[in-house]
Amino acid sequence: MAAAIENHALPFLDRMRDLVQRMGYLGTGARKWREFTEVVYLAITLQRLGETEQACKLLAHPPRRLGDGGRIKVAALRDCFGCPPVSPDP
Template sequence: MSSRSYTRALDRVLQPAGFERQGKDWLRTRDGHLDMVDLQVSSYAGVTTNVYTKDLTTEAILIEALPAGSSPPAFVGGVRIGQFIDGNDRWWRRDPNGPDEMAAEVEAYFLPFLDRMRPLEEQARWFGRASDKWGPTQLCLAATLYRMGEIEEACRSLAKPPRYWIRDRAQEIAALRRWLGCEDGCA
């Protein structure tokens, strides 16, 4: 099956849901979020899809707070369809039913996922609110907690970053802490 067959099948599912295709990406802006589904093609593995969303208000906070030239990691997702189906990576290759099957899985899993990610509480959970570990979405977590009115928790979420974070993102962490109004001694 060609990637065109998969593209047409995804068009049938995603366009009625408000997505517009740009190459192998489908994008929509709805409820203050930018949602994206992409078709990933590999000559070796076949074809799969990934889903992403970002809260545009959280992104605007990060753009305002962070130093010029920073790129806020504001997307939620980056999840392949197989993670929703059975927790495994899922690729379709030379499957005559592949386009329709993939489109049905996108409709069944990705569209509800995007709706579930609208509440700030769910975004905070996704960004690692319940975890003590630092991750690539720590700045998003702090901005989301701020939006929830949890300013002290937002400040705590930026306290005591691991060394690799201090080395790579110290200016961004400090700038967001200042923007949030975190006191120097916030722990």
């Protein structure tokens, strides 16, 4: 997962505008998990801005509709960020 982020996600995000503008753009639908990639890119952007706690909160409870594959990817990203464990889904 870390290699995929480094090789694909970060170069894509670097081509976008500065981090603060990117956060505003991505934040539109990401907080409701409309698009998995928007949530992931927003979390990465938050983490790169030094807002790791906010990134961890964003990734804390992915919806069940993501399925096991998506939930495993979110868990790997949380692990990469050093996020604390989360309580079971609310």
